[in-house]
Amino acid sequence: MKFLHLAAAIGMTALLGACATPFEVADVNEIMAAPAPTAGSAFTKALFTEYKAYTKHEALDEYEWDHAAVFARKGLTAATGASVDPELTADWNLMPERVKELDAARARLVGYFGNGARDRVPAAAAKAQVMFDCWLEEEAEGDTNSDCRAAFLKVEPELQVKAAAPTAPKIVKTFIVYFDFNKSALTKEAMKTLKDVAAAAGEIKPSSIYVAGHTDTVGNARYNDKLSSARAASVEKQLTKMGIKSIDAKSFGFTKLAVPTKANTKEAKNRRVEIYFEK
Structure with missing residues (x-):
């Protein structure tokens, strides 16, 4: 069965004309067929769901199976209950003038996680991480104002620790x-x-x-x-x-x-x- 699965993946790769390897295609197929995980925290479960959705988008809408595989592997790791980190700018071919904003956004995201955002608002935290990764991937393709950037900035306030309103003296x-x-x-x-x-x-x-x-x-x-x-x-x-x-x-x-x-x-x-x- 594994051989047939791999053979089908190879055929799909050739048909699509993408530059992904058979193993990358296999990773994409695996996450798209995977059920919702039962192991892990609310954050890792939400992370799996977000990475699965973005993998499907990259593979079936954008036909970028090599990039889809990057996110598929992260989603499959999250399905085991393990946390995976947001992407690093150094791992992508980015315009030098864009790195500062992306590094600052990643630093904020990691800071929110350090302040308990993954436990406090797991769905929003997962959404923010995948949208950051998506933003970075889109920047590597020359899109400096992508929908993923807008989505990250939109969900970011949900991760912030809201100061408690001061109690009025009685x-x-x-x-x-x-x-x-x-x-x-x-x-x-x-x-x-x-x-x-x-x-x-x-x-x-x-x-x-x-x-x-x-x-x-x-x-x-x-x-x-x-x-x-x-x-x-x-x-x-x-x-x-x-x-x-x-x-x-x-x-x-x-x-x-x-x-x-x-x-x-x-x-x-x-x-x-x-x-x-x-x-």
Whole structure:
């Protein structure tokens, strides 16, 4: 059977008029008849599939059985579960001015593999390797802008390790200190709350502490801006005395009411400083 297979391959070679050897034709025939492998990783299985498809294209569409055999052998090796490396520019007759781009692309590809792309995205990794090999083969034939080059560049982003989106800080604790009407001095109740703030800061160890001063709607905006700033400063100063550092203090006047009211309305819950822990 092997003799008949080889004889058929020899006949096909002669018929095609290609420069491939009988053994190269036999390799091409072997991969085209081969079933999907059961051995190996997801990457090597995908690599076999990609090399088989490109071998078929080179042999039956381009009639380049010698080149088809190069990829057939790589696909047959992948079918055993073994990884094969992308082609080297030194092994192909390339225009010198094109080598730099190809070497850079190969270096990126190998880098992606080193960062786990073959395990993370096996199908895309296999596609990228075969498209790189195809690109290199097309460059050897003088095509400097081949479909294979475009396919490699298209799939390349899938191989890159995507940086995780930074996690936005969350408010994990909130305290509210209330003030007497038109005052920024801390009351006894306010001092008790600030002691709780200091104790909680030691336990929670927040990444950020924010202090926001507010007022009710009595008086004009300019006056209440100053009053809310004074209230925030009172809280910040006391917390600093208690050992809490790096406080971000802001003031909002009556622009952010806890209880919506009409203008010139006294409302105890609006005369406040809010303290936020973020982590």
